[in-house]
Amino acid sequence: MVRDRNLAVDIIIYGVLTLIAILCVAPILNTLALSFSSRIAAVSGKVFFLPVDFNLASYREVLKDHAFFRAFGVSVERVVLGAAINFIISVLMAYPLSKSRRIFPGRNIYMWLLIFTMLFQGGLIPLYMTINTYGLLDSIWALVLPTAVPVFNIILLVNFFKGIPKELEEAASIDGAGPWKILFYVYIPTSVPVLATITLFSVVFHWDSFFDGMIYMQHPENWPLQTYIQQVVVNANQMNNVTDPSEIKRLMAVSNQTLNAAKVFLSMIPILVFYPFLQRYFVSGIVLGSVKE
Amino acid sequence: MRKQILVLLLCISILLALAACGPEGKSTTNNDTDKNTASAPGPFGKYDDTISFTIGRQGVAGNTLPKGDTLESNDYLKYVENKLNIKIKYDFSVADADAYKQKVNLAIASGNIPDVMIVNEQQFKQLEKAGMLEDLSSAYSKYASPLIKGYYDSFNGRVLDTVKKTSGGKLDALPDTNIFGQQQLLWLRKDWLDKLNLKVPKTTDELITVLKAFKTQDPDGNNKNDTLGLLGDPHVFQMGGFFTFDPIFNAYHAYPDSWIKDSSGSIVNGSIQPEMKQALAKLQEMYKQGLIDKEFVTKNFDKDAGLVADGQAGAVFAPWSGAWMLSDAVKNNKKAEWIPVLAPLDGQNKYNVMLAAPSGSYLVVKKGYAHPDAVVKALNVEYQGLRLKDPKAADIYKDLGVSWLNWPLNLQLNNENDVPDSAKIYDKAIQTGDTSDLTPSQKQTFQSIKNNIKSPKSSMADYGNWLAYYVGAKKLSSSKLNRIEPAFTGTTKTMDSRGSNLTKLENETFLKIITGQASVDSFDSFVKEWKKIGGDTITKEVNTAVK
Amino acid sequence: MKNKKFIYNYHLMLFPGVILLILFQIIPMFGISIAFEDFIPTKGILHSPWVGWDNFKYMFNMPDSYQIFVNTIVIAVMKIVAGLIVPFVFALILNEALNRKFKRTVQTIVYLPHFLSWVILSGILINMLSVNGIVNAVVQAFGGDPIMFLASNHWFRLVLVTSDVWKEFGFNTIIYLAALTSINTSLYEAAAIDGAGRWKRLTKITIPLLIPTAVLLTTLSLANVLNAGFEQILNLYNPIVYQTGDVIDTYVYRAGLLQAQFGLATALGLLKSVISFILIAISYRLAYRFANYRIF
Structure with a gap:
């Protein structure tokens, strides 16, 4: 690389970048600080990046909250199941779709079916009725099956598969390998970065979804974590509709900003833990999948 | 190519097979109880064979049942089951009101509703129109307990008649x-008033003086400018709402969103009357002077209650039951002293209050469900327990602060004047020491009130009960109170389809005027818009409905 | 012969995915007919009375419709524009930092917000943007009056756009950074020998070479003109900002699920799908014609 460094310019560049990086973590730090602060300090807005009146009360309280951990469990189950299904379907669909029309005549029909379903949706109410008809309400499958075919990931994978040298496949084919063998022994091992990327996307997608949980789960026990957080933390306006005295009395005690911060922070942890491992793959994964030679 | 079509055909045929065997699955459940089960006699008679029904209802926010118990499986349910041999199974429940509305709407849309649901008026009408509901007339008249019938009778038929009108x-x-x-x-902080040498306000202007002092004269004496005037809520007005500005509107004879008779005798909507404009102008003026929390638009109950607990607020509008929230401030600061005041008054020294619609939610039973009587009986047993008429039920979750909403049917029933009447009874009992007039549940409350009188503020639970059931509730039988009956309650056809647009327009306009984002005169264009987008049609419908 | 066996297996591989698509995407599509019905639950989709275009007529006469469409397009376009410029500029700046370790760290940090859900972020944003929040503390430090960001029609769209950019900009730089690494370093060396300074190399080599990528991304984002961000808005808005923040998706949600106006909600949703479909078809063509890029 060319070297004609100018110290002033460098300082500005590094300064700006550092500032931007700080802006990106600031909200997370603020939440962390709130979760360790006292309730009074939080309400009166004294908490920034360091806890005020440091204490662990919020976390102690979360530990007692069965609903939170049950929701956490549902989310984990959903992520494992959902990402596994997404993975299998993506690999199985992307491989034939990466073939050209000459090799695989039906290819374009399938491709358009994918695109069509991505663009047109029957809408929430018909989808709900369908799920209800299949008897899937309240079942984890209602969260996993309607999203089983991740069109975006498949397109990414198709583009990546297209870039795999044909010679590899031909060589394997001459050795007598069928399409399944070729997929498993040639394509999958050479696609680790992009497979890691789409897995990361699936995991994040399933971990972050809240809306379907709200619609399809009939009992709060079956909520995934994000639905729980949305209902309990973000959308906590139940009080406006309560006129029953003994209820009001009871609800007074429930509200708690620091407790909410603790819950929000805990629900970020899996992403914070999972992400650095896959991060080194996904840049190359995305690039290889979308920018074609 | 041919093979390809073959595969496609295969897909489709499998699909059709799947689709064909799917649908009927769920609808056949729950009617398994034999229609011939002899209905056990009387309101509390136990069934020989187990009867079951499924239910959909709003859940309990922040439920505090003992470990292991849930809304769907708890001792209240078991109690009902043991008493009547009725098994209740939850089809769905969710605590948030909006989320629950969604669940019911989706259940209605898919045509697959539980045997029993608690719904709002719009949903009740929709179910009624779709013919999905079972008639409860005979089950009610044959099986409802005297207690339940008594509650409905205390409204002189106003409550049940509305339902009968809707269901033909x-x-x-x-x-x-x-x-x-x-x-x-x-509600005002008496200790602040005293510290600043203020008298208890009566009129709007006197209230403004008090708020100004609360805001600027450091009533909490911490040498910081951290106190607020009046707290507010973005709903602006709401029957039974916390922190909403209804009393200010009412002092100007403005009754937002209520149907009232005008001088010519026809029914008009309170939201578009000139009195509203005056009241909004006053609120805008107060907001401008910083006498209303600058940020009230973004507040909800939690945040406002936090400010109260934190000792930053000394003036709030809240129902008598708000006393429990206020006791939080006392918990943090024993010197805090809240008093309920009937203010602001109107020109005739009256404190105007608009009466609520008689009902807001409805217990409905799915058409074709074989045992509506079992639902009524479950309600009987539940209220017998809830009102402590049955000593056995009184021991369930005793002193654990468990919400009554964990009883299976969250339908709120009581005598119309229960709150002020009970306060009178407590008053008398305190003077005479004679508690023989008290019902079992009143006795419990009375004990708590007495505890607090004996040693004030030593137990926050007793203090809250004293402040709510006694001090607050007593205000409700004041002779200054001017009860105004709405000329119409409920909804009409256009209200159901377009009412939400009007409500939205209303709320937006009022918030903007109060916060000064729109001028007071924009009220006039609001009135025109309101009439145009359906208000006029609704007004006509209301007038025909009453005739 | 062998080829036939392969093709048969290709169909077999696609089979599970296709079945799932049909079960959960195609079959519900019949529900679109609700848009043309006065939907009555007991009668179901098949037997509810047919009302033709009534729901659409009502939709177009509704005073809110205009506002919803304007809001949707304005918010979406602002997001698209900001979402193109910010990552572009950021990628250029990042490219100028030569310390690899520093660069890697910054990258890791700025990608992170992309992976957090709007539920979580809204919870955080509501806190930060409140009058006692951290943002207003900064505003006041500079002598300003506290601002009610989430309750002001003046600020709400800006909050939506800024928070969206904040969440996504890091992630969106990936493509640019990739394009940057593919630039041949000998170009820079040659320019340096010719005496071109840092600024000149940036404007004459780097930017022109990134423009095609930017154009391509712009074209592809055309499809998002009606997607203003449902989850974000649903978790951040309140009635006072309906005027500037209520979009098609949130309106459909309220009309359909909270007010049970199923016909209206489905009609609006259908209209949105049709327009989006047209836009995607256009962007597909444009991308192919101008960038010689096939999306799929």
Whole structure:
């Protein structure tokens, strides 16, 4: 690389970048600080990046909250199941779709079916009725099956598969390998970065979804974590509709900003833990999948 | 190519097979109970064979049942089951009101509703129109307990008649009862008034003086400018709402969103009357002077209650039951002293209150469900327990602070004037020491009130009960109170389809005027817009409905 | 012969995915007919009375419709524009930092917000943007009056756009950074020998070479003109900002699920799908014609 460094310019560049990086973590730090602060300090807005009146009360309280951990469990189950299904379907669909029309005549029909379903949706109410008809309400499958075919990931994978040298496949084919063998022994091992990327996307997608949980789960026990957080933390306006005295009395005690911060922070942890491992793959994964030679 | 078509055909045929065997699955459940089960006699008679029904209802926010118990499996349910041999299974429940509305709407849309649901008025009408509801007339008249019938009778038929009107003479729902007394009172920090040498305000202007002092003269004496004037809520007005400004509107004879008779005798909507404009102008003026929390638009109950607990607020509008929230401030600061005040008054020294619609939610039973009587009986047993008429039920979750909403049917029933009447009874009992007039549940409350009188503020639970049931509730029988009956309650056809647009317009306009983002005169264009987008049609419908 | 066996297996591989698509995407599509019905639950989709275009007529006469469409397009376009410029500029700046370790760290940090859900972020944003929040503390430090960001029609769209950019900009730089690494370093060396300074190399080599990528991304984002961000808005808005923040998706949600106006909600949703479909078809063509890029 060319070297004609100018110290002033460098300082500005590094300064700006550092500032931007700080802006990106600031909200997370603020939440962390709130979760360790006292309730009074939080309400009166004294908490920034360091806890005020440091204490662990919020976390102690979360530990007692069965609903939170049950929701956490549902989310984990959903992520494992959902990402596994997404993975299998993506690999199985992307491989034939990466073939050209000459090799695989039906290819374009399938491709358009994918695109069509991505663009047109029957809408929430018909989808709900369908799920209800299949008897899937309240079942984890209602969260996993309607999203089983991740069109975006498949397109990414198709583009990546297209870039795999044909010679590899031909060589394997001459050795007598069928399409399944070729997929498993040639394509999958050479696609680790992009497979890691789409897995990361699936995991994040399933971990972050809240809306379907709200619609399809009939009992709060079956909520995934994000639905729980949305209902309990973000959308906590139940009080406006309560006129029953003994209820009001009871609800007074429930509200708690620091407790909410603790819950929000805990629900970020899996992403914070999972992400650095896959991060080194996904840049190359995305690039290889979308920018074609 | 041919093979390809073959595969496609295969797909489709498998699909059709799947689709064909799917649908009927769920609808056949729950009617498994034999229709011939002899109905056990009387309101509390136990069934020989187990009867079951499924239910959909709003859940309990922040439920505090003992470990292992849930809304769907708890001792209240077991109690009902043991008493009547009725098994209740939850089809769905969710705590948030909006989320629950969604669940019910989706259940209705898919045509797959549980045997029993508690729904709102719009949903009740929709179910009624779709013919999905079972008539409860005979089950109610044959099996409802005297206690339940007594509650409905205390409204002189106003409650049940509305339902009968909607269901064409039948009784297709059991409505809840909105008891009197949800209207807001002005709650003030007496210790602040005393410290700043202020007298208890009566008129709006006197209230403004007090708020100004609260805001600027450091009533909490910490040498910081951290106190607020009046707290607010973005709903602006709401029957039974916390922190909403209803009393200010009412002092100007403005009754937003209520249907009132005008001088010519026809029914008009309170939101578009000139009195509204005056009241909004006053609120805008107060907001400008910083006498209303600058940020009230973004507040909700939690945040406002936090400010109260934190000792930053000394003036709020809240119903008598708001006392429990206020006791939080006392918990943090024993010197805090809240008093309920009937203010602001109107020119005739009256404190105007608009009466609530008689009901807001409805217990409905799915058409074709074989045992509506079992639902009524479950309600009987539940209220017998809830009102402590049955000593056995009184021991369930005793002193654990478990919400009564964990009983299976969250339908609120009571005598219309229960709150002020009970306060009178407590008053008498305190003077005479004679508690023989008290019902079992009143006795419990009375004990708590007495405890607090004996040693004030030593137990926050007793203090809260004293402040709410006694001090607050007593205000509701004041002779200054001017009860105004709405000329119409409920909804009409256009209200159901377009009412939400009007409500949205209303709320947006009022918030903007109060916060000064729009001028007071924009009220006039609001009135025009309101009439145009359906208000006029609705007004006509209301007038025909009443005639 | 062998080829036939392969093709048969290709169909077999696609089979599970296709079945799932049909079960959960195609079959519900019949529900679109609700848009043309006065939907009555007991009668179901098949037997509810047919009302033709009534729901659409009502939709177009509704005073809110205009506002919803304007809001949707304005918010979406602002997001698209900001979402193109910010990552572009950021990628250029990042490219100028030569310390690899520093660069890697910054990258890791700025990608992170992309992976957090709007539920979580809204919870955080509501806190930060409140009058006692951290943002207003900064505003006041500079002598300003506290601002009610989430309750002001003046600020709400800006909050939506800024928070969206904040969440996504890091992630969106990936493509640019990739394009940057593919630039041949000998170009820079040659320019340096010719005496071109840092600024000149940036404007004459780097930017022109990134423009095609930017154009391509712009074209592809055309499809998002009606997607203003449902989850974000649903978790951040309140009635006072309906005027500037209520979009098609949130309106459909309220009309359909909270007010049970199923016909209206489905009609609006259908209209949105049709327009989006047209836009995607256009962007597909444009991308192919101008960038010689096939999306799929």
